[in-house]
Amino acid sequence: MPAELSPIDKAKFAAARCAVDFVEDGMKVGLGTGSTAAWMVRCLAERVREEGLRITGVPTSTRTGTLARQLGLTVTTLDEAKWLDLTIDGADEFDGELNLIKGGGAALLQEKIVATASDRMIVIADAAKEVAQLGAFPLPVEVVRFGWQTTQRLIEEVLVSMDVLGRQTALRQSGEAPLITDEGHFIIDLHLNRIENPRALWLALNQIPGVVENGLFVDICDQVVIGGTDGRVEIRDIAEGTVREQRVDFIEESNIFLDID
Numbered sequence: 001m002p003a004e005l006s007p008i009d010k011a012k013f014a015a016a017r018c019a020v021d022f023v024e025d026g027m028k029v030g031l032g033t034g035s036t037a038a039w040m041v042r043c044l045a046e047r048v049r050e051e052g053l054r055i056t057g058v059p060t061s062t063r064t065g066t067l068a069r070q071l072g073l074t075v076t077t078l079d080e081a082k083w084l085d086l087t088i089d090g091a092d093e094f095d096g097e098l099n100l101i102k103g104g105g106a107a108l109l110q111e112k113i114v115a116t117a118s119d120r121m122i123v124i125a126d127a128a129k130e131v132a133q134l135g136a137f138p139l140p141v142e143v144v145r146f147g148w149q150t151t152q153r154l155i156e157e158v159l160v161s162m163d164v165l166g167r168q169t170a171l172r173q174s175g176e177a178p179l180i181t182d183e184g185h186f187i188i189d190l191h192l193n194r195i196e197n198p199r200a201l202w203l204a205l206n207q208i209p210g211v212v213e214n215g216l217f218v219d220i221c222d223q224v225v226i227g228g229t230d231g232r233v234e235i236r237d238i239a240e241g242t243v244r245e246q247r248v249d250f251i252e253e254s255n256i257f258l259d260i261d
């Protein structure tokens with residue numbers, strides 16, 4: 001492994017490497033977005049190269065699609081694939097019930113559609129993503145551009161009516177301009193500090209005209225794979241109520257580490 005790989009990347013790699021072992025020959029797999037998911041795409045491509053695994057990937061963003069194609073994975077659309085065996089994705093936060101905040105990378109809409117169209121969703125994360133209560137990470141809400149300021153005001157009214165602690169909201173920027181998602185929308189980030197009832201907030205936000213989707217994933221994730229910087233990995237399954245430990249080797253000569261920028 002190159003010396004420049006940071007401890008956090010080691011943890012992300014460990015989680016990703018472990019999670020791709022759940023992928024079986026012939027599966028249709030949802031490919032998440034973000035730096036941890038990028039490790040998963042690299043690990044999957046390595047298994048395809050070395051074991052001849054035949055899988056079809058459905059990317060959750062333009063950038064994941066580009067990476068997957070560059071690494072030689074077979075990629076298709078969700079409409080072509082129709083239903084997936086498994087989705088593996090990162091998260092910004094997860095709690096003890098495997099509720100998630102996602103969308104730090106602005107891909108929450110496609111990520112939620114793809115994860116929901118899968119038999120199983122596995123989240124891969126480093127230990128810092130685990131929280132007792134969601135909300136320290138700003139909650140992304142994807143909104144249509146038309147009338148976005150009205151939508152923002154309505155979101156703030158919902159936060160007041162639900163007695164949510166922090167109520168600061170901000171349009172996400174990309175440099176000087178508003179960030180535009182893959183689906184052509186804006187993102188409003190909600191700085192809430194703490195979310196008492198993720199399910200109620202998820203449903204309330206999605207009632208507002210102009211809101212397309214929000215980054216609360218409730219009852220979607222089945223399993224979380226938490227990577228450690230030393231290669232130790234913990235696998236928690238919410239349905240089975242099990243926790244397992246495993247170890248991932250960092251293989252120095254692996255091609256996987258050569259194409260990292």
Ligand SMILES: O=C(CO)[C@H](O)[C@H](O)COP(=O)(O)O
Nearest residue numbers: 034035036090103104105107
């Ligand atoms: O939800 C996401 C993108 O929309 C990502 O999965 C989330 O932001 C985690 O990213 P990273 O693995 O880079 O920490």
